[in-house]
Amino acid sequence: MVLRVGIDGTALSWLDDVESARRTAGLRRELRARHDRDAVIDLASNDYLGLVRHPEVIDGAVDAVRRWGGGATGSRLVTGTTSDHELLERELADFVGAESGLVFASGYAANLGAVTALSGRDALIVSDAGCHASLVDACRLSRSRVVVAPHADAEFLRRALAERTEERALVLTDSVFSADGDLAPLAEMHRVCRDHGAVLLVDEAHGIGVRGRGGRGLVHEMGLAGEPDIVVTATLSKSLASQGGAVLAAEKVRAHLIDAARTFIFDTGLAPGAVGAARAALAVLLREPHRASAVLDRARDLACITGADHPESAVVSVVLGDPEVAFAAAAACRERGLHVGCFRPPSVPEGTSRLRLTARATIDADDMACIESVLTEVLSDLRVGAPA
Template identity: 75%
Template sequence: MFKYGVSMLTPAGPAWLDDAAERRRLAGLHRELAPRSAAAPLIDLASNDYLGLVRHPEVLAAATAALRRWGGGATGSRLVTGTTAEHELLELELAEFTGAETGLAFSSGYTANLGAVTALAGKETLVVSDAGCHASLVDACRLSRSRICVTPHGDVHAVAHALATRTEPRALVLTDSVFSTDGDLAPLRDLHRVCRTHGALLLVDEAHGIGVRGVGGRGLVNEVGLAGEPDVIVTATLSKALASQGGVVLAAGRVRDHLIDTARTFIFDTGLAPAAVGAARGALKVLRAEPGLAGAVLDQAAHLARVTGVQPPPSAVVSVILGDPHVAAGAARRCRERGVQVGCFRPPSVPEGTSRLRLTARANISGHERAVVDSVLTDVLAEVRV
């Protein structure tokens, strides 16, 4: 802890932490937690509750029933005491809904990606990852012990070249289905064609696709006809359209078996809490009964795009790029002051120079809420775009 004979410790701890914090503040990258009230009056355009089901009576009832039956926690890893009948029902129902052969639930979408990639990769595998992949896939690459090739966003030709020139016997291609900051879609059919040509597996993170894309919200993989393909692995989170917490891998049975035996975030992590499992099952039941919710999300997103003057997205994510992180943070603050909660994405969540407001559409926004949102966004963006 010495540099040039001088201690780097202060009575309060490592001095470099203060220096790093000051640099973040000057760059407009300081972040603070903002606890919300259970009865907050803010109109929500920031969360990932795309279908507006977090407080739906059926979701709450299903979560409560599972809580009362199984208790507050899973009590252990899935391989010890952490698997309940509730977990297995959720896996079956999600697989059937999306068109997969089987499913395997994890404690989060993050751990689902870490577990799937690290278990399917290794020293004899080339991992090809889209530059826009979620941080959980980026971290999975770092832990995979594989050679990693990061290809330009959406560039199928670059993926094909990486696969064709590899020296490794195996390959794994990673992509989001709906990219979380721009809201654009991956060219899944073309990626799958390239993967099959070169003997690679395709792993698709459907975190922002389930509940929004496809017939009745079955996801983009299902929409483009790739559901159930043996060389396609789908990961997803339960914390967005399914109004709960947790993650899932949807794939062929032999992939599920392999993950149970080898995925470290499955083997060594406590199982998903029963209440979260129940909530997700309840949300899935609502989505089945109301398949029009997915279309309602896209309609709301198109409206937000018109109000903010950006291109209509093919997903629930409306990205309003403002450039400077100070400007983006200020715009988000002014929206909040006027009753509208919006997302503010700055580096490292997005590339330098692309700080933005990230608006997320919600299927159940009311007419009154829409009018307030329209007024607030129009005024705030007029101020910052001058």
């Protein structure tokens, strides 16, 4: 086959067709820069505890940068591990009740590293249909046979594990699913895994800081903290107001990941400033555990305004169906000083495009009054404009 490439770059002309199709379907994405003086109320970020601009978090980041510099200077196995990294790992593990922890450069990298290192050709992976994209991509890289389970279906999981021929099995789930905000049936899933000798990996990205005593996560809330056949992954970029990810598990898992997780071995270590910010945010949460329950209180307020289902997490979804309708509603909110998330395929299934609202512990009464006014107006306009 001869590849003909013209001077005008025709080898990439297919991108024009792809962009046109996306635009027609209402799925074109654009970057919009925030500015430090934007006067908007934020219901789109994952800063659930309201700590991103907390003075102690900022000071923690600045102090670490002054001591260690702007970057980690290398991979964790070469020069990228500082004493602060090791302190953060111990503090995170103690917080969630795990034996040990290992910090990665991102939550995405933590999931990729953990899944690929714990699976392989002689393993079965059973992954919940609602799992985050990082877990989906990890499955693709795992070289394992992958079975996608219907969402939160423990009985399907039982059958899949009972019928397996592979020596090992790894089960993947979010604790709190990012689009709908619903909870995984972790206690039942763990019983099934233990009955069939499988490891349960739980992504607590949206659970830590919100669920469990003082925000220790859904695994802790379900009484499963420290179980040797549970691996918890987490991100530092949501409730902990920083950047990075972590795997929290038995010490033997940590040791294996140091030897086998490619996103740990070959990636530059987490920047010192991010480590310092995360440690400071965790210290604030330990001192002020009420922030976790405040998130759920604000989520219930948002659900009352929008008519959404009773929330189990910080996430409140307002399903509008059509992607262009959801995009227009988000734009209308933004014009009125309210920033909301807009989730469209492939982030959510076809026909379920939505506004995704994220509660924050620091939303006050004045903010809530403005939020109610804007959302009521925007959603009312949608209903008026809907076809009979």
